[in-house]
Amino acid sequence: MGAEENLKSLPLEDLHKAAGARFGGFAGWSMPITYPLGVMKEHLHTREKAGLFDISHMQLFDIAGPEAVALLSHICPLDADGLAIGQSKYTFFLNEQAGILDDLIVTRLGGDHFMVVANAGNAAADEAHLRDVAKDFDCRINALDRVFLAIQGPQVVDVLRVAGVPGTELAFMHGFEPKPGWFMSRSGYTGEDGFEIGLPADDARELVTALLADERVAWVGLAARDSLRLEAGLCLHGHDITPEIDPVDAGLTWAIAKPVREKAGFIGAKALLDKIAKGPARKRVGLKPDSRQPVRSDSILVDIHGNAVGVVTSGGFGPSAGFPVAMGYVGKDFAPIGTQVFAEVRGNRVALHVHSLPFTSHRYHKG
Template identity: 50%
Template sequence: MTKTLPLSALHEAASARFGPFAGYSMPISYPLGVMKEHLHTRSDAGLFDISHMSHIEVEGPDAGRFIAHACPYHAGDQAIGTGRYTYMLNETGGMIDDLIVSRLSESGYLVVANGACADKDLAHLKALAADFDVSVRPRPRVFLALQGPKAAEVLSRHLPESGSLTFMQVLVTDASTFVSRSGYTGEDGFEIAIDPGADAVAFAENLANEPEVEWIGLGARDSLRIEAGLPLYGQDMDETVNPLTAGLVWAIPKDLRTDGTFIGAKAIAERVELGADRKRSGLTPEGKAPVRGDALLFDSDSDGAAEIGVVTSGGFGPSCGHPVAIASVDRTFTIGDTVYADVRGRKLACTLQKLPFVPHKYKRGKEQ
């Protein structure tokens, strides 16, 4: 059964076009259209409803030790009031899901997980919790992302305390509202979680009515994150892909890559010793035709060409003015090399490019 977002009525009133995603009926675009929504986020402020994402609270004396067992980082050393990109691994080093984990108190963490993985993530964490003195519980919320160069100015009118945050810092403004300076577009911005109810609706309406703000759907969210070189779980990685191949090993502290105790540590140490057989890369196709996910990559355009990778995400990059893609490519190929994507039986020349396609514009603190 398809789920509906708590703010679905607001999106209907905004004339959203809906489509299925992660088990929800989600706004794909609004009357502005995907191209203009994308560019508006880059120039002003875009408002996204991301309430399909899963919030899981972990609380208890063993919370830090528990998170450090489930995720490959020193969770017990994480500063209160900060978030961290990480993931959960299986015993073979495959990625169960990628996450943002925020530490809210000495004994409390918030796990924000992908909507499509909500049920399996919760079941996984609850099973692990049997060996720790912690509680694991879901917390349904309205979850909004305000992204773009004018996001901070807009949000400060409604949550003045948000202005002091830098990238990946978080705060709880009261018992019902959580704010993180983070996002999925490469732009400066915030993610705001509010307990469901009239206040959440009013807050969303107030943001949407600001002159700098437009509602933005999943179509533009996808092109924004590809330009920013940000992977999507289920496309760019899954339980068969390890962090080295996904280009995400940077999220594991160096000392834990060879000597960790987290789930999958042995497999990661072995993979680090061997090295990744494939690596994540940007891909710029020739011409104006986008190359979509699952397109196979070859080392030449001849009939006997060898398969050397696959496109995992692809589309048109409105900010770049040309097609952009993320690919998993044999490690022997390097930035600047030409590879060939199979597009409906025709091999299209593409150039490997360093990610991201557009620079990240996060507001970083002095120590970051």
């Protein structure tokens, strides 16, 4: 049996097939990569109107109990008790070396009740890690079986209002449970305003039908989701962040509050504090090719003399930026904006310059 046959199917796969999706494997799932609109138009449609994404490959964990706060404050570099009810926070699972096992969004739904959104490729490992650490804490962990949808773009608020979906008053990085079995947050992975909604499959079919009845809404596949997040300078776990990369080199220590660092009660605290004290050995940067040729992940970066100075971790074309875009890691001496480096691409050298991140401005709702 081939690997293709072992891929898990999305609960709404029939709807994607009916919409003409082209499928491909990602993180163990058969995922819609593009629709007939095509990756370029799907990307631009999200930036201009409202893109609808099926992200049911991602995993929701419902965590509750008297020591849920203590568990999350230990397993993540996070002050879970400092979160207001309804507040969401970007955080991580770290290993003892402060490498990033996964990046997550944690939302406080009640005093001792939290929702954690984890990445698809790490779902099984995350669950095992959570359950192993939670053995010492009085709380329960429930891996939810939900359809998970994202709707992203400047017209999403009006689209959801027309469809009668509650929650459009949420501030960015806040979430709640609008109905039994539902979870909704104002967040996303595109740099645009938007929402992510986890809900039972029958409710999801009804919601999708209502949303697609609005001409401003179009299905958007994984390919455009990747170009959107890359333009927004957002990391993809397994590429831009990995268990071998720590938040210091990744430029993500902003997600770890100073009091959390000082308390040092989280897994990997000693290694992280040592790395913060030493400073980054390398830095995650934006990269803009001087030509129209995109560079891909794993391309080695060299200086003008051919000495290796870094690696590309994500790359492609930025439809909104209008030019190829990439992210990668370079030695700190090569990190200043405008520094020239070269990518080794099939025996040729492609010139790039270090570029500020993001490539396109974030348009999150801050109200």
